[in-house]
Amino acid sequence: VTQSVAIIGGTGPEGKGLAARLAIAGYEVIIGSRSADRAFEAAGEIGTLTSRSLKGAPNEDAAASGDFVILTVPYSGLTDTLPPLAEAIGEKVVVSTVVPLQFANRRVSMLDLEAGSAAQEVQALLPRAKVVGAFHNLGAGHLVDITHHLEGDVVVCSDDAEATQAVIEMTNSIQALRGVNGGPLAVSRYVEGITAMLVSINRLHKAETNIKIVGLDGHY
């Protein structure tokens, strides 16, 4: 049975990139947006790019129809976007890719969140959902360029063992990516922080970097 993934706020570069990679991996992808028109447009664009058939829908319809829900909304949009979707999402697995970055004086940093991480804030906004932090460190440019050979690891954190496993499998279905169990949802804080470090490295080296965990071979 084909599994479906709803990408909430999926019309930006990160959302479209994940949509492309997951469509290629064989998932049925529904791109969600506040605007139905922009959702259709993005679904058509990524459909043409990948030669797959993607759907577009308003966020709430997308959330209702996906087996999995992936959040690619900006951090600042979480508190407005999520509560209206709570009923449609119910107890589904919700993947937070959200990184609360701020830019000031040409420097990047993480916002200090009382919850600890964006993923934990998502859990607070969707208390029934099985929230998983993942895909934080993949650059949108490489995701959406489907000719680019992805490599590296996606650290997957949640407090639900089955949800963690499902998202690790989702990650492993994308080309050469590997999902690595990072432990509890609270660890997402450090994974989100890695993105701030990578943005700093990317600027200095004019590159688009991500990470790999070294030392897991034979311990997997």
Added chain:
Amino acid sequence: VTQSVAIIGGTGPEGKGLAARLAIAGYEVIIGSRSADRAFEAAGEIGTLTSRSLKGAPNEDAAASGDFVILTVPYSGLTDTLPPLAEAIGEKVVVSTVVPLQFANRRVSMLDLEAGSAAQEVQALLPRAKVVGAFHNLGAGHLVDITHHLEGDVVVCSDDAEATQAVIEMTNSIQALRGVNGGPLAVSRYVEGITAMLVSINRLHKAETNIKIVGLDGHY
């Protein structure tokens, strides 16, 4: 001319591991400790292990004689250890490997530091020094096992370009490690956080992991 490195609080596993690797790389290594006896003992132990000649000294003498100063004291020891060394250290390059981890309810997390990171706290305690954050993510077990083939990247952060470059070169002198410029000292916060993530991964996978930055080739 051989460069010398003083390793303050260098009698623990991390300090002895770095001492071993740097001695093999050709640095003159002085292991510092509050206790001269323990410093001599550790220097002898690592000298035997590496077939190199290491020195042991009280922290203050070590700090005075090293071209570089590396801090491998526990986070909780910084405020007691550093002020008495400030004069001996002067404007030297000081490498903070310190990670402010706490363990509670069998979970690892970072202490919330007002300075942002241990490295920035070191800078506040040693305002004249050129503080560099580095070597946070290398496990002591692999460092001190000199038969273990190290691999992976060391993210190096500081507000002084020359100090950053010197520590990148120091890193590159250790076997297959690569130093990667991470940008300003404030980025150390995220690099220190990676250690908390790796501790979580290590527990789950019964491994000793570190990280590699993917995507720098050709942008270096």
